[in-house]
Amino acid sequence: MGVRLPGDSRQEEIDLEKSGKVCSLQRYRWNVLQDKKEPMDIAGLFRVEVRLRENTQAQMRLTAKLQEVLTDPLQKTVILELQEQIAKLSSEYWDLEMRWWEIKCGFYVGPVSRGIDFWRAQPKWYMHPVLIEDCAGRGGCCARDCGCCVHRERRWGRKLAAGHCTTECGCCEKARGFELSDEQKTRLRKLIQPENGTVHYEKIRFASLLGLEVGNFENPLDRINAPKIYWMWAWILAVLAWL
Ligand SMILES: [Zn+2]
Ligand SMILES: [Zn+2]
Ligand SMILES: [Zn+2]
Numbered sequence: 001m002g003v004r005l006p007g008d009s010r011q012e013e014i015d016l017e018k019s020g021k022v023c024s025l026q027r028y029r030w031n032v033l034q035d036k037k038e039p040m041d042i043a044g045l046f047r048v049e050v051r052l053r054e055n056t057q058a059q060m061r062l063t064a065k066l067q068e069v070l071t072d073p074l075q076k077t078v079i080l081e082l083q084e085q086i087a088k089l090s091s092e093y094w095d096l097e098m099r100w101w102e103i104k105c106g107f108y109v110g111p112v113s114r115g116i117d118f119w120r121a122q123p124k125w126y127m128h129p130v131l132i133e134d135c136a137g138r139g140g141c142c143a144r145d146c147g148c149c150v151h152r153e154r155r156w157g158r159k160l161a162a163g164h165c166t167t168e169c170g171c172c173e174k175a176r177g178f179e180l181s182d183e184q185k186t187r188l189r190k191l192i193q194p195e196n197g198t199v200h201y202e203k204i205r206f207a208s209l210l211g212l213e214v215g216n217f218e219n220p221l222d223r224i225n226a227p228k229i230y231w232m233w234a235w236i237l238a239v240l241a242w243l
Pocket of ligand 1: 141146147148149171172
């Protein structure tokens with residue numbers, strides 16, 4: 001190996017990469033950060049990610065409402081209001097995307113950012129069991145079989161908005177049967193975005209940045225990819241339904 005730059009992989013990390021032991025590799029990468037205490041605004045990144053999801057889910061909800069009234073000439077004012085709100089949200093999304101990238105660019109290049117990039121390159125990183133349980137626990141779509149969370153990214157093509165339900169999810173609102181009050185929204189938001197330093201925050205941070213869970217040593221990739229047997233069953237059921 002040539003002359004090292006700060007942040008380059010050390011032999012230990014390279015060996016773990018080659019070994020295919022993803023859980024050990026990701027754990028190693030985190031521990032290196034713990035030793036060095038490199039500055040990274042992880043909490044800031046999470047905050048922006050929640051807002052990106054809120055924004056997109058609000059747009060999805062308002063677009064669905066717009067579709068319902070679009071052909072009704074008596075609803076002209078409502079239509080204009082909805083269109084205005086959607087346009088405002090689109091512009092806000094652009095700002096949030098820029099903010100996300102600003103924060104991400106500030107991440108020290110090294111083992112942890114390699115770990116984060118590796119995990120986030122998996123399209124279904126957010127379907128980690130810890131994050132599914134978290135969504136289901138607060139009454140999100142993962143508690144039902146609508147499949148909103150798993151298909152969210154594909155439906156809107158917004159990579160940064162992929163993830164679980166927020167206060168703005170229209171499907172959750174329908175399932176609940178009522179609109180959340182401002183107080184209820186604040187309460188739910190605190191669960192979606194737990195305070196930095198709490199046990200809940202650390203749990204979410206490990207799962208969503210590195211695919212890790214304390215006490216679990218399975219390969220994180222196996223935990224987000226449905227086993228082949230699942231797809232086989234889905235295929236059999238689809239054929240039976242067709243017959
Ligand atoms: Zn849903
Ligand atoms: Zn939902
Ligand atoms: Zn979910």
